[in-house]
Amino acid sequence: MPKEIFPSSYVCDCGYVSHHFENTIKEMKRLSLKRMQRLGSDDGAHVIIFDGGEMTAMSCPQLGTLRGNHD
């Protein structure tokens, strides 16, 4: 399952690590309290999904959509 590296990086099961600005992640989490947010990874191939104030899934070009460890 994808993992969050505090405060603003995400590790896919394929080994890819996507780094983001801390403020970007804070904003994604804040907005996701109202509705689901999708954030493209820094390589443009992955999509990180936020819902309910946290990362819930990551979409991988090799492995498909992977659920986060929150639900």
Ligand SMILES: [Zn+2]
């Ligand atoms: Zn991946």
